[in-house]
Amino acid sequence: MVDLALPRSMTADHQVPILPLMASQLSYATAAGTWVGPIDLTIGQAGVTVVLGPNGAGKSVLLRLLHGLLEPTSGTVTWNGRRLDRDIRLRQAMVFQSPVVLRRSVAANLRYALRIRGYRGAALHERVETWLNHADLIEQARRPATVLSGGEKQRLAVARALCGRPDVLFLDEPGANLDGASIVAIENLLRGARDAGTKLVLVTHDLNQARRIADDVVFMVAGQARERAPAAQFFEQPQTPEAKAFIEGRIVL
């Protein structure tokens, strides 16, 4: 298990919790239809919330709305009662299915993420080394990030998202297209972050991964949060026919 019990960033604002994250009547619609919502959802203090649901259910749109990449067409997202601002932006991060890396070295990707969060000098250097180590990227540190393999890129994307020790990390299918060993490596990074107090909100299609890592589950169908439950309860006693079908691997319409 990686030890992430390192000091949080230093701003005074950092003392104020940004959770709970609350969606109120949150919706996203285009001329072609309503894709998400209205959703009421509170994401509390700790652990791993896994978002499950069939293709097209609105999981990625919901994550983008919560993260602030998409503006809701109605309803609100608040962070401990506050609207998204620069401080909150820097205290949450997102990892995508196709890893996004900057066109510079692996180490420089981490340095960039730390600089914009106020790290300088020895503290910055120490953080870069620590996270190259956690992500098993020491050997690759000086290579351009763009030449990394898919699994290495995703480890870098997760490390870059976690190195500033965010309060919240959103992940949209971070294990898709990765082999078993890469998935285990990423899950270990995520468990370390969770144990150090980072709230994780994870979209996955991998039910085994969900069973391994979820503390609670949001189950989406057709833009709605159809079910919300502690993970054990969701998997053992799903309340809706759609959730039951989904867990059993049958198709949900």
Ligand SMILES: Nc1ncnc2c1ncn2[C@@H]1O[C@H](COP(=O)(O)OP(=O)(O)OP(=O)(O)O)[C@@H](O)[C@H]1O
């Ligand atoms: N800007 C947009 N214009 C039109 N349709 C959109 C737009 N954004 C999202 N959608 C639609 O919203 C629906 C939900 O998409 P979303 O990507 O959130 O699904 P998902 O649950 O993440 O599915 P998957 O499991 O396949 O990733 C889809 O039908 C998608 O086509």
Ligand SMILES: [Mg+2]
């Ligand atoms: Mg998606």
